[in-house]
Amino acid sequence: xxxxxxxxxxxxxxxxxxxxxxxxxxxxxxxxxxxxxxxxxxxxxxxxxxxxxxxxxxxxxxxxxxxxxxxxxxxxxxxxxxxxxxxxxxxxxxxxxxxxxxxxxxxxxxxxxxxxxxxxxxxxxxxxxxxxxxxxxxxxxxxxxxxxxxxxxxxxxxxxxxx
Amino acid sequence: xxxxxxxxxxxxxxxxxxxxxxxxxxxxxxxxxxxxxxxxxxxxxxxxxxxxxxxxxxxxxxxxxxxxxxxxxxxxxxxxxxxxxxxxxxxxxxxxxxxxxxxxxxxxxxxxxxxxxxxxxxxxxxxxxxxxxxxxxxxxxxxxxxxxxxxxxxxxxxxxxxxxxxx
Numbered sequence: 001x002x003x004x005x006x007x008x009x010x011x012x013x014x015x016x017x018x019x020x021x022x023x024x025x026x027x028x029x030x031x032x033x034x035x036x037x038x039x040x041x042x043x044x045x046x047x048x049x050x051x052x053x054x055x056x057x058x059x060x061x062x063x064x065x066x067x068x069x070x071x072x073x074x075x076x077x078x079x080x081x082x083x084x085x086x087x088x089x090x091x092x093x094x095x096x097x098x099x100x101x102x103x104x105x106x107x108x109x110x111x112x113x114x115x116x117x118x119x120x121x122x123x124x125x126x127x128x129x130x131x132x133x134x135x136x137x138x139x140x141x142x143x144x145x146x147x148x149x150x151x152x153x154x155x156x157x158x159x160x161x162x163x
Numbered sequence: 164x165x166x167x168x169x170x171x172x173x174x175x176x177x178x179x180x181x182x183x184x185x186x187x188x189x190x191x192x193x194x195x196x197x198x199x200x201x202x203x204x205x206x207x208x209x210x211x212x213x214x215x216x217x218x219x220x221x222x223x224x225x226x227x228x229x230x231x232x233x234x235x236x237x238x239x240x241x242x243x244x245x246x247x248x249x250x251x252x253x254x255x256x257x258x259x260x261x262x263x264x265x266x267x268x269x270x271x272x273x274x275x276x277x278x279x280x281x282x283x284x285x286x287x288x289x290x291x292x293x294x295x296x297x298x299x300x301x302x303x304x305x306x307x308x309x310x311x312x313x314x315x316x317x318x319x320x321x322x323x324x325x326x327x328x329x330x
Contacts, residue, residue, distance in 0.1 A: 017282055020237060022228075022230045022235075045310065056266060
């Protein structure tokens, strides 16, 4: 097994930080220091941050309990990419070989994503190829559970065998 | 995510969850910080790292504070049994907690997105620099840049347990 090499001795005490005083001048200097660091990032680095931030949002949404959080659709996440990366909707549609009208239907939830499109979008945004299908499945299941769970309760193996 | 069980040299599955007063560790069990006191602080969130196989066993605690738009890793403590060379039980506890804090910074919606900052104990500055890509901002105030935060997330939160895979 590959171990991470600790180049220094671990602390002899479990407390690893000191609570930061946020009321002094030094704290304001720290804010300015980090703002300066953030503004000096390259365009590509800024894009990477936005891509990663949306990826985390998607990961958290997929992991979240079906009953919590508001529904976030495939279209909502796609719009996030479009807005954060300043993409042109039609340009993206054409790039992935979709008619802009059909792409718009995906954004508004009137058309489903298929595996091929999920793969393509994931390739562009550096995600697992299944990501968009998983969002769709989660949302469909959630809606079905919410609206038709009683209907499904009537099905069981005993009834089938005794029928 | 996984911790390394130093007793058996195997990876054990762990998780980081939001803490409640009920599941906070106590000083009487050897912890230095009075963790139950943090719940009165505003603009903060506290998380515990625990094993999936034993939800009672807290391996580390992380307290994050939002202030001035920044995300501050304000307090971190690892369990008494995870300290030292001889009797340390689990490795990667600090790494997982720091990586988790880095991940949280990507949820900020301002120019500090991706930047984690914290105040190191004086003698740990080099340890942070050598092990967790941290850099000195000023004095004991340190920060981890977004690209380095991503490396830590990959290293500690997205680690694959290859020992379970067949050749």
